[in-house]
Amino acid sequence: MSAANINIPDSTQPRVVIVGGGFGGLTLADKMSKMNFQVILIDKNNFHQFQPLFYQVAMAGLEPSSILFPLRKLFQKRKNVFIRVTTVTKVDTRHKRIHTLLGELHYDHLVLAIGADTNFFGNEKIARKAFSMKSVGEALTLRNKIFYDYERAITTMDYKERQGLIDIVIVGGGPTGVEVAGALAEMKKYIIPKDYTELDTNEIDIYLIQGGDCLLKGMSVEASQKAEEFLKELGVIIKLNSRVEDFDGKHVHIKGGEKIQANKVIWAAGIKGNTVAGLPEESIVWGGRIKVDRENRVAGVENVYAIGDIAYMEEPDYPKGHPQVAQVAIQQGKNLAYNFKLQAKEKPFKPFKYKDLGSMATIGRNRAVVDLPKFKFQGFFAWIVWLFVHLFSLIGMKNRVFVFINWVWNYFTYDQSLRLIIRPKNRIEKEETPS
Ligand SMILES: Cc1cc2nc3c(=O)[nH]c(=O)nc-3n(C[C@H](O)[C@H](O)[C@H](O)COP(=O)(O)OP(=O)(O)OC[C@H]3O[C@@H](n4cnc5c(N)ncnc54)[C@H](O)[C@@H]3O)c2cc1C
Known part of the structure; x- marks a missing residue:
């Protein structure tokens, strides 16, 4: 694959590359698009998927388009946002580059919000x-x-x-x-x-x-x-x-x-974290999740963050990591955006604290x-x-x-x-x- 820069213009703004347009990535991209950053949002699909209602699509209760949202539509008026539909295959943390199926791209900050996939436990x-x-x-x-x-x-x-x-x-x-x-x-x-x-x-x-x-x-x-x-x-x-x-x-x-x-x-x-090559071995922990500190920084590398289902963060109230639910991803997206704001003011990051809003399930x-x-x-x-x-x-x-x-x-x-x-x-x- 060529080393093309997948056609993103150079900018004086610091570049944040967000991989994944799920709950976490989209929340972060939305917040960061209103700040002084060049935001690159990359996803395999050109739409956001509302996973909690997948089962209603499968049971013919809803049409698929009602639970999907085109990524481009969300950012139509944000000139500092660039969307690329491709798969990120590898992170080169030494050179601050990511490899995608379309080519390579430099980042100043990289946020992995790549979610999880079904876990068949090796069967x-x-x-x-x-x-x-x-x-x-x-x-x-x-x-x-x-x-x-x-x-x-x-x-x-x-x-x-x-x-x-x-x-x-x-x-x-x-x-x-x-x-x-x-x-x-x-x-x-x-x-x-x-x-x-x-x-x-x-x-x-x-x-x-x-x-x-x-x-x-x-x-x-x-x-x-x-x-x-x-x-x-x-x-x-x-x-x-x-x-x-x-x-x-x-x-x-x-x-x-x-x-x-x-x-x-x-x-x-069960689910297991989606994978992207190039991260230190010790940062991948159980369930294929990426170990992060309380500020969502990936262990052992600089300027790389992970949020949402893929992130494994230990908090005093959650010593074995957070539940893999939408609210965690959304709240981490918001907190990280806030931290980038603090960073611009040369202030220290605010540690993430999950606010449990509750859980629910419907049975018919x-x-x-x-x-x-x-x-x-x-x-x-x-x-x-x-x-x-x-x-x-x-x-x-x-x-x-x-x-x-x-x-x-x-x-x-x-x-x-x-x-x-x-x-x-x-x-x-x-x-x-x-x-
Ligand atoms: C059937 C089902 C029902 C659920 N019900 C609930 C519920 O009722 N309540 C609740 O809170 N949570 C529920 N969840 C969990 C919730 O959907 C997840 O916690 C949430 O989606 C996590 O958000 P995220 O941003 O971390 O990842 P995701 O929303 O999974 O987004 C990840 C994104 O990354 C993209 N991606 C992955 N790898 C790559 C790559 N290499 N390159 C480019 N793009 C990539 C994917 O295409 C995807 O768009 C449910 C999940 C499922 C599957």
């Missing part, structure tokens, strides 16, 4: 066969597969084969697993009987497999118990203290010998669990709170309006016309041709 077979939800593309692939399998199921006479097509196993009982299980159970209850009248919905089994002894481990006991109760009411089969050892595309093998027949496994059991309509720092509640009111928090966290007024309309429509009609199987022409021909 390549599961990684190849299971579905994950760390990008909108993956959410759409899952949507296609779910509805394609229902189409196949109504033409499949063999009971066992049909079971494989309609049963779904979700691995991981954290917020994502719980939300997916709730959404699938509602689909089974309200959508499938209308769309696939030939199918006996009693045949559909939704399994939620959790390695630990409770769901929503990071939340309160009340939230965990209520989530379990809500899911059971919806007919989800919950298996606690169960570890998935293998998945061959037809059967899920659970430690201890149990076997579940299902063609689809949704893997929501009318049911959610909310843990706020001072009180906890579950049920309908929690669900309303969940709706509004997510609505107002979305970027862009159009997205908020569209999501709101979608949710209201879904609420009253129990229906949504997004159950589309969109495949390239050659895939359709391949899948429809009997082997």
